[in-house]
Amino acid sequence: MNALFDTAPDFGQPIAVLKHCHDRIRKQLDTLARLPEHLAAHGADREAQHAASAVLRYFDKAAPHHHQDEEQDLLPMLDGMAEGDDRVALDALLPELLAEHQQMDQLWNALKTALTGIASGASTTLSEPGITYFSTTYRNHMHKEESTIAPMAKRLFSSEQMSTLGNAMQQRRSVPATTGSNHVDR
Structure with missing residues (x-):
């Protein structure tokens, strides 16, 4: 049976949650890329307004949480463990990753x-070169x-460390531990 909704992994699988966030970012980037053509044909109609609002909501709320997950938890944990080729x-x-977060x-x-x-x-103006540069930068960063980072974390982190990472991510979003997290905008 196919689910009606695309559900997110729960915080017990923090690397899968981060990948799910990347997938959602890609969807928002796709919407953003289609917006200039729509604006040229239809102006800032309801559909354009809705699309712009959705992109704003995602990159103003969920994307900063995602960057914090990486900067405050994932990357420092890896930095404390990496040895040899991983180091x-x-x-x-x-x-490079931290500089790209600032650039994005x-x-x-x-x-x-x-x-x-x-x-x-109120406006129908949107910079296509700006969108392209933003999108390309984000897509290269996620790649x-x-x-590299996700496979390294999967290889190096114990189940306890994965739990610590997942708990930090869950707390950042103010999701109670007793509540399923599949309905949280990440």
Whole structure:
């Protein structure tokens, strides 16, 4: 039987939650990429307003939580454990990932003003080069995390460390431990 809703993994699987976040980011980036063409054809109609609002909501709330998961928990935990080839890879990648988080935040702030205008129906202007650069930067960043960081964490973290990571992520979102987390916007 197919589920009606795409459910998220729970915080007992923190690496799967992070991957799920990446999948949701990709969906928002796809929406953002379609928006300029829609605006050119239809202006800031209800559909454009709804799309802009959804993108704003995601990148203003869920994406910062995701970055905090990585910066405050995942990456420091890995940094404390990595040895040998993992240490070499992490030493090379860690400063790059953190710099990209700052860069993506700056790129987001440049897009946010235009999206706010579209969400209110007051504007139809959105920078396609800005969208492309933001999207490309985010997609390349996620690829690095999925190809190096996630496999490293799966290999190195004990079940207790995974639990610690998942608990921190859950608390960051103020999700009570007794509540299922599948309905939380991550």
